Amino acid sequence: DTEVTQTPKHLVMGMTNKKSLKCEQHMGHRAMYWYKQKAKKPPELMFVYSYEKLSINESVPSRFSPECPNSSLLNLHLHALQPEDSALYLCASSQDRGRWDTQYFGPGTRLTVL
Amino acid sequence: AQSVTQPDIHITVSEGASLELRCNYSYGATPYLFWYVQSPGQGLQLLLKYFSGDTLVQGIKGFEAEFKRSQSSFNLRKPSVHWSDAAEYFCAVNDMRFGAGTRLTVKP
Numbered sequence: 001d002t003e004v005t006q007t008p009k010h011l012v013m014g015m016t017n018k019k020s021l022k023c024e025q026h027m028g029h030r031a032m033y034w035y036k037q038k039a040k041k042p043p044e045l046m047f048v049y050s051y052e053k054l055s056i057n058e059s060v061p062s063r064f065s066p067e068c069p070n071s072s073l074l075n076l077h078l079h080a081l082q083p084e085d086s087a088l089y090l091c092a093s094s095q096d097r098g099r100w101d102t103q104y105f106g107p108g109t110r111l112t113v114l
Numbered sequence: 115a116q117s118v119t120q121p122d123i124h125i126t127v128s129e130g131a132s133l134e135l136r137c138n139y140s141y142g143a144t145p146y147l148f149w150y151v152q153s154p155g156q157g158l159q160l161l162l163k164y165f166s167g168d169t170l171v172q173g174i175k176g177f178e179a180e181f182k183r184s185q186s187s188f189n190l191r192k193p194s195v196h197w198s199d200a201a202e203y204f205c206a207v208n209d210m211r212f213g214a215g216t217r218l219t220v221k222p
Contacts, residue, residue, distance in 0.1 A: 004157070033210075035210075040215075041214070041215075042204055042213060042214055043204075043210075043212055044212075045210050088155075090157055090158070092157075092158075099208050100146055100165060102163070103158075104160075105157030105158040105159070106157050107155070107156050107157045108156070
């Protein structure tokens, strides 16, 4: 099974809402990633977790709060977002954090902030 | 500074024709190089990757790529394109720094 699942598929939220995105993998991977992808743009790395510890935060605003409760699960908590945060949020996982490790991507959550 | 460039924003080819998508990188050492494909509204799928060894790399779905150090390029090729290959293609280096992408349209 090489599947990364993400829920929900679509999310619409107001600027005062609090919501969470969920990502799950059961491949035994120890590295997990969040990316943000605006329309017609490449993905941009946001966070990297390695062995359930945050190892990279690409200067992401604090209104995005990642969490890795266990090795299979990755959450992205959202609070007080801005309309410009509307994007496709992609989760990925890899066996380890090495640059050679293949990343497996989920289908993404399409987020719209009103 | 490290960077990856995909010079072609959009390419249209006829079904059955050959395809070459360009990727140029700027990096101090030999980088890890990747090609990903993204269908509309979907996540990314790895087509192939290269770090060392044979400069011609075979990937999935009939794709191949050739690393040319002298040209700092890692171009993706396919001898005969299928309609299902229509998608966005991203070249990436090392730490998942992506190029801007090339959108492929396939004409019947």
